[in-house]
Amino acid sequence: MSAIPQADVPFDPRSTHAADEAEYFEYTSSANPIGAGLIQRIPFRSFPASLYESGPTRAIVLDLSAELGTPIPATGPSLRAHFLRVLAGERLHLDDVPTTSQLFYVMRGRGEALQGDQRVPFGAGDFVALPGDHTVTIAADEEAALYYVNDAPLLGYLGVAPTGPRFAPTHYPASRVQEELRKVAGDPRAAKRNRVSVLLGNSRFPQTRTVTHVLWAMFGIVPAHAEQKAHRHQSIALDLVVDCQPGCYSMVGELDAQGRSVRETRVDWEPGMVFVTPPGYWHAHYNESDQPALLVPIQDAGLHTYLRSLDIRFTQ
Known part of the structure; x- marks a missing residue:
């Protein structure tokens, strides 16, 4: 892969002539940087729960920056995902890199x-959305594990910092989230839907109906012995498996002209793991076990929805 300019390298515009950095390329050989080998596709990758099951208080970055060529740790070009482990009575101060959106799902504690x-109290199963204008500290009353996603790589690429919060700290209690999912799952039409899920929204973003202006979050169920047919979108998905039994998995790939899956990758689920679904790929979920499975995908689909570039599609 060709070297990618590092956005964090100091740049002094006074040191260059106005034409020094200008380049020119033939269109057909350069309009598709992936096809030309100039930039790499977002890779498939899974991160196991064993990364945070033991050890001291810490943040574990799910880092794919080497593959992506990003100047800061990143899980996707615009998003960084983490596992957070905080021991009882301790505090974890998160790094203060610029972000506009920070989303936490409490796995336990x-x-x-x-x-x-x-101060936003949290318990197991809660979601907490925070703006990015101040550093965040996680204080644990009992041992806690959280899944945390922010948009630091996006701001790093743009070379910007937030000028102020776009929304207030927002708490989504587990009891309410689970109640809303039960309503959706109990609808007689649920079995015919592509996904049985609740999207988290914020009243400040009525156009996108997303948890922040950048992030999109879903709390979904795959019922026992169910198949959720394939769909695709142009946002990256960073999927947390909240709970499942053996026999749950995703198939991620492409469709041929007849709508048949080709070049598929199978992702077997385990409780507490995170897996990356790259943008543009069709993906279907399967539960061959006797118990329902729960999934929390977090995406940059708030941004894509606003840009009108999400292009979500469903198989029939």
């Missing part, structure tokens, strides 16, 4: 998310 003068 109890405590508070602290940002500026805001």
